[in-house]
Amino acid sequence: MRILVKPSDLVKRCMWDYFTYYIIGSEKESQRLLLEDLEFEISERDALIIGLVKVVETDNLIHRFNDYFVHFLNTKSIKSEGGMVIKKKSIEISIDRFLEKFPDYWQAPKNYLSSLEKLVIYIGNLREMIEKVPEQKAVSQGITYEVYPTTSVKKLLAFNYN
Secondary structure, eight states: OOEEEOHHHHHHTTOHHHIIIIIIOOHHHHHHHHHHOOOEEEOHHHHHHHTGGGOOOOSOHHHHHHHHHHHHHHHHOEEETTEEEEEHHHHHHHHHHHHTTSOTTOOOOHHHHHHHHHHHHHHHHHHHHHHHSOOEEEEETTEEEEEEEHHHHHTTOOTTOO
């Protein structure tokens, strides 16, 4: 199978960070590719590694973030005596990682630019709401962590956000 793609298509599909890290390996080279934005052929193996073969393009970035974040919560939560919890620091890192999918040097089309602005506002509001969730302490391997109940964090996500 022959897969032709433009670098901007990978950004639109929230895959730029994976492409940069796993395929290119250089931020400088990936920046050059994105600024040129020329179509290139990607191998099936590379497309599979970054998840390109299972993605549909949408400019609803809040929905994409919610899917990403729910998956993160489901896979990274740990069992505690009070139920499933998630480390406070993990949440912060996860949110920052999602925003890395859209590099500053990407020239977004208008519909993505608008959606990206809404996403930044949504994430800012979400961070504020998460801060209001009562923290708990959890001990793992002799280290005490600040954690939040996973269900409380999931309830903060707005799946019908306008």
